[in-house]
Amino acid sequence: MIPELGRFALVLALILSGLQAVFGIVGAGRSDERWMAAVRPAVAGQFVLVSTAIGALIYAFVTFDFSVFYVASNSNSALPTFYRVAAVWGAHEGSLLLWAWILAAWTLAVAALSRQLPASFASRVMGVLGIVSFGFFLFMLCTSDPFVRVPMDRIPADGRDLNPVLQDPALAIHPPLLYTGYVGFAVAFAFACAAMLEGKLDQVWARWTRPWTTFAWCFLSVGIALGSWWAYYELGWGGYWFWDPVENASFMPWLVGTALIHSLAVTEKRGLFKSWTLLLAILAFSLSLLGTFLVRSGVLVSVHSFAADPSRGMFILGFLVVMIGGALTLYAWRARELKSPAGFEGTSRDAFLLYNNIFLVIAAIVVFIGTLAPLVNDALGMRAISVGPKWFTITFPVIMLPLLALVAIGIHAAWKRGRLADSRNRIVAGCAIALLAGLLVVYGAYGPGKFLSVVGIVCGIWVIVSSLFDPVDRIRRKLSLSRAVIGMTIAHLGLGVGVIAISTVESYTVERDVALGPGESLSMGRYSYRFDSIGPVDGPNYEGVRAQITVLRDGRPVTVLHPEKRNYWVQRQTMTEAGIDSRWNTDLFVALGEDLGAGRWSVRAQLRPLVDYVWLAAAIMALGGALAATDRRYRTRSVASEAAVTAAEAT
């Protein structure tokens, strides 16, 4: 009964989202207040219905209802409760339901927090979100119904179990966070479409849009970082980023989203870049959809390579064409009417943010080319190619390093008429400190490394030093610091930390594959890994072996690692559980290969300096974003005072 209730709720949600779209958009077009008044109840109803649907699926998982095909495929009676809940989004159908639920939650938040916006604008925003929801519900009901039953006579006694690589706490929360980011860009997209429908886009619009966009970006940052962290310790072979198509699919919206939050800053402060901001908002969400298409249609060769089903791919492709095509048509029709008052110097903050946008978009294009080239090649019937990490690690830094220098310089520039001469001292001082500190760190602690890494470390320090000048100066002069400025500073510090960490890992990682038997050691620099023993280990739904490896530094033991090799019974899958000790300056990593005979095992040992700071950096950036997005000016403002402020700022 419960699964049918879930499906019924989905059908009702489909209808409600359709109504939400019609009432929202047509109602606003006809200025019909009764129609517009129906939008918020529709949003609330839709949220309740989708919650019912996802609740029904969770119930089916928790109660081991193996008569539901999706549950039978992704759960097992030996699976712990926590993972039975996480298994809801362990595969295609459930992830879509999760996506739809998150979209409903975002829409509900918009409905609740948009009461001070003009009624027509708010209902258009919710209307556009209604179209997106409608598309996803239709997709689910047509091609990916999670509530399909197994025929009565073939109900299995037990389920096929959740893919063992997904049985992990980080991966249990990675999809919800990532989707919250993806779907959050739908809100920015809806704001953009509503502005185009209204034919009005001003600084107030940017002020409304900014916190939503920044929050979405924060979630996406943390979501990507969690995925990367998971891949590092769970896929078993070290490495935090593989330039895998599915990773790239989440990275492209992040790059464009980063451009968008910076472009929005200019639109809010100066009323410039209006049409560009709109375009970025459309692009960010389009790339989120494209990411879904790439991941879900199975067209890509990937470590994630999810279920391949051409009909699903075609549906998403069609949906993509309708959404992006529709938005771009609207853009072509309306964006020209949105004039930005011209005028800013080439070295003003406005200009630097434009350069930032150009570099970020080029970076996104490069990732796009690298990700899709194999597909295009295939479609053209040419010889199959693969674009590996090597290509990305050559091209990506070439674009990112100049951007970092621009950040370090541009951070000092004033709006409109910034002149480099005004901040010459800060630029020179920052650059000098960074060079000195960077070279000291590189040659003092690590020794000569790759050229690009040295440049990266210097640039990272430069960004950190530069972003601290202004806040420190203000604190010294006892001036107040707004939350927006604190948030921005923290986010830029995060960027600097991330760049230093990535540069260091890329250059100074030591990695060895060796054969070790009990009593044998492998030495890497000041560290050595001593293979002590190996024995059997039993888990709730797997069995395996577990080794004990002592790591010594300068001959003194510092830690004991326990890498495992697990065999999961149900899916008959072998898993490598790495042994990792995260120290403040480096990760000690060891993974167990296979029994080589003669009492020896293959072992992969790694030293990855600063790798944890890559993920920490994402968390810092997200924290900065969250602070900036909750700045006072985004809260407690009525329409009237908005107008007053805008008028005051315009003069």
Place this chain on the structure above:
Amino acid sequence: MTPARQKRLLLVLGIVLGVGVAAFLAMQAFRSNVMFFFDPTEVAAGKAPKDDRFRLGGMVVKGSLMKTPGTLDVKFQVTDFKSTVPVTYDKILPDLFREGQGVVAHGRMHDGVFVADEVLAKHDEKYMPPEVAKSLKDHPPPPTTQAGASPTAQTGGAQ
């Protein structure tokens, strides 16, 4: 031209130039860092690059895996049921590496042997690299071989 227009023109030129240079560099990097796929038949016919790295894909011949006890060195053979290429490897084989299943290896030819520096097998047992599936479709295996019985059905992967 007014100064404002001049500035805008310069800006546009700058952007175009920047994008152009970026595209040029990207294409250059593409040439030397993109790997092409070859199946054993093409390798046997001498179509594969003599000096460059490439991707070799096919099925691991049953019973061909030879280990040297106590070391990482392994030898195995990759086949598309028409031709067979010997492969050597001295790193850790992925968990899902199995005889009789699909595999993709990166490396280069050396004296008729494919010296792999990376062997890929993805995290699902049913997974078969698409290129391998396609190549097997071009050269259908003998019907008795269970592993290659329905290569297309096996394309795809984990949930």
